[in-house]
Amino acid sequence: MLTVENTLKWLALFNQAIQTNQAQLSALDTPIGDGDHGHNMARGMTAVTEVLADKAPTDVPAILKLTAMNLITKVGGAAGPLYGTAFLEMAKKSAETLEIAPLLSAGLAGVEKRGHATVGEKTLIDVWQPVIAQLEQGPLTAEAVTTAVEATAALRATKGRASYLGERSIGHVDPGAASSGYLFTTMLEAGINHD
Amino acid sequence: MLTVENTLKWLALFNQAIQTNQAQLSALDTPIGDGDHGHNMARGMTAVTEVLADKAPTDVPAILKLTAMNLITKVGGAAGPLYGTAFLEMAKKSAETLEIAPLLSAGLAGVEKRGHATVGEKTLIDVWQPVIAQLEQGPLTAEAVTTAVEATAALRATKGRASYLGERSIGHVDPGAASSGYLFTTMLEAGINHD
Amino acid sequence: MKKIMNQPSDIVTEMVQGLVRSYPELLKQIPETEAVVYNQDLNCHPQVGLISGGGSGHEPAHAGFVGDGMLTAAVCGQVFTSPTPDQIYAAIKAADAGRGVFMIIKNYSGDVMNFEMAQEMAAMDDIEVRSIVVDDDIAVEDSTYTQGKRGVAGTILVHKILGAYARSGAELEAIERLAQQIVPNIKTIGVALSGATVPEVGKPGFELAPDEVEYGVGIHGEPGYRREKLQSAEQLATELVGQLKKAHHLTAGEHYAVMVNGLGATPLMEQYVFMNNVLDQLAAENVVVDFTKVGDYMTSLDMAGVSLTLMKLIESNWTDKLKEPVTTIGW
Amino acid sequence: MKKIMNQPSDIVTEMVQGLVRSYPELLKQIPETEAVVYNQDLNCHPQVGLISGGGSGHEPAHAGFVGDGMLTAAVCGQVFTSPTPDQIYAAIKAADAGRGVFMIIKNYSGDVMNFEMAQEMAAMDDIEVRSIVVDDDIAVEDSTYTQGKRGVAGTILVHKILGAYARSGAELEAIERLAQQIVPNIKTIGVALSGATVPEVGKPGFELAPDEVEYGVGIHGEPGYRREKLQSAEQLATELVGQLKKAHHLTAGEHYAVMVNGLGATPLMEQYVFMNNVLDQLAAENVVVDFTKVGDYMTSLDMAGVSLTLMKLIESNWTDKLKEPVTTIGW
Ligand SMILES: Nc1ncnc2c1ncn2[C@@H]1O[C@H](COP(=O)(O)OP(=O)(O)O)[C@@H](O)[C@H]1O
Ligand SMILES: Nc1ncnc2c1ncn2[C@@H]1O[C@H](COP(=O)(O)OP(=O)(O)O)[C@@H](O)[C@H]1O
Ligand SMILES: [Mg+2]
């Protein structure tokens, strides 16, 4: 169940994880993409962190919407519209429910619609989908997140810049999957899990 | 005293020396110029050699004039007009005399006029001038030529591209002096000397 | 990394400033964005607004093609990163003179998504927006699961032809139809001699041995289709012309436009030598070359190499439009 | 050496072929030379012919500036080697429309001598020829024994202004007088980040450490005046603007044209960033910048770096002439 406190904590921890692992995320993007994913996410989360401190929103929908708007306007690339849309759909859904599984589910639907991608195409969807499936049934574990991230290595990229590598993408973890891995492990660290 | 035979032999030997030492001449031009002197001279002497074989001139003025025209139209850079003018003036003078000292002297006068340079400015003039001075008094030795070439190392360049280095040119042999060194040592090898 | 810059994270901001300050008669910066618009009263001769953009690092693309007869506005994203929808939206608004706006998008999922989101924002303002996705790079043919081919240097020819039509008063629908006709006739393929260094990364995206080239590298350093030893310009031309021949089903008597594009660090001298070989090979195929252009148009930072674009000229109008004079920095 | 070429010794021949085949509407090769002339009937609107040239490796200079409003003909020597008098003579003849020919020569002893010999040849044909020697590079100040300063990127501004006057009908004498007035007001200085590799040599003319720059390097790689660690674009601008300020005795209120010129391998992005810093520093001096231009105009093969040219605009006419539209490949 999202609250103002745990949502802010989540985003703060996610920001930390992104800043700390910025170089690693860009490095993952280098062999199969254009090497900017870490920088893109870091720029976006810096802006999110600043605006949340600045505006001090007092309800969950406002937090999610501010996050969405700043990801959309600061990240760019593929990750900006995707993460931005995810948080925007979560913000909309949060008017109805604060349960985490249906919120993430709304976010994922937005991602799929925006990117015209689906499971198995070596994108962040390959982390979101199993994470949500597990949350719908019971508590999520950090191990399950990591397993999902690492499982993207075996996939062949067919969406996004990475797709241009085709066969040669096999064996490399997808950078968007890796950043989504941090999104979900920090969510657990913030105490958000199956309710 | 120039004859058709020794003049052709001289130019053939000079060509060989230039082709053999092309890289060294360009290397001399690298620290204090633009690194092309060997290539420039080689291009010119290849053309001279071809045209002499082709046209088979039968008198000294014709040989010198063909040489001049091909140096002028094939070498380019500073060396082309300078060597070209030298041979052109020698060709003109050879209508009057075939003695080597006055011929070279006419050539040198042409070089000085064309390049607005004089002794001591670290150019090929610093080889031509002592060589001619010695030839006017008695036989020239290969050692004297080499000494004149090497003496240019101590000079400060003030003419041509090399001049832009100023002080830093000191210690390097001038490339045009070096190619003129070959001109005079091959002249001796061809049996041309004080008459 | 040896670059003339200040803070890597400021490079796009400072570049855009340097650009508009250098060409104030042509460009003005859209306030609070890194987008530029043609510095004229667009309502004097209202035409369909043409906008393009994408990640930076491809200069003069796209801002260098803003001006009379080409683009109305261009959006400069971070280096190799698609610009954000708010910036694109600002460019749409600035470019609109009441006759709608047409967006020329290179086929990268980030670009496609960000431009699409901007279009959704513009729809709320009742600005009519249409678009084309350019996918001219034949280097990497993917399976049917992919989002297709990349958009590269051929995009500039799209700017040029659509720009000429827009200037001559064509309506938004006509421009859209035309875009759909020309894009499938534009095909490009490149060869890299070295990788590009993104300022914030500090080292090249990929490394090639001192004697190695890679065919089909993308303009962001995406992997190509083959590495081999650098051979002669003639052999590079044989490979690239060969691939384009196949892709175009090139046939004697057809008319083509030919563009040799430097990738950033390759001198014009080499580009002209390469074009000479390309034209020899096209002459041997008995195709008619009606338009030729050589230079840096769609670069990849400091990457060395060239791309070759062949556009099949099905309508003689297209040739005229390619040849029409324009006032831009980069054409 | 990684270059797109065939035989190094053929590179100029093939370059010129590639160039004229790419721009047949603008350029035609003068038979049996590596010189090009504007491909128009010059007798239709006879004007004073303007020619320039020099060693190759500086593309687009000079052939890229042949066209309406700039040069009439250009001579392409071997790489970094002044062209021979016969080639220059052919260009003089091709450029002459009965009103005489004016030669714009960069100050290198080879160029000066070869152009002078060509002028002597033309005199025998009763073609009136005048000339100017451009010596804008302030990098290396020599003693009174030297032949003075080098001619570099500022030469392009001479092409532009004289070209505009020639097009508008100025006589040979007037062009010569004007040339003598403008050249002392043009000053340039450069900074290199890497050396250039002459194709026939195969390795760079000089080497810099990975973090080192050299100020004042010549466009053939001639030594400059100082090496130091690469710092920010702002600091490079401080050094170059500082040198030019001194040389121009720059004073508040004066008017200037500013040109940032890429040396061959430096991307436009970096050039714009650098220009941004330059304009900041000139603004701080309260000088008025009436004309700005950024790009590759006088390159040095694959050298990385930039040069900065400041031209003091004493006559407002000069600004107008700089801004007049022209039809050339490179302006
Ligand atoms: N169409 C898509 N649908 C879902 N995810 C995508 C799509 N395209 C890219 N991605 C995700 O975005 C990540 C790349 O993001 P990033 O590097 O920031 O943007 P860009 O690819 O524009 O450089 C990929 O690793 C992948 O997970
Ligand atoms: N003004 C001059 N007078 C006499 N000799 C000169 C002059 N300028 C250059 N030289 C000679 O020419 C040589 C350089 O020739 P070269 O490298 O072929 O031409 P460039 O200097 O044009 O590259 C110098 O080493 C010097 O001996
Ligand atoms: Mg990326």
Ligand SMILES: [Mg+2]
């Ligand atoms: Mg030299």
Ligand SMILES: [Mg+2]
């Ligand atoms: Mg990117």
Ligand SMILES: [Mg+2]
């Ligand atoms: Mg030279």
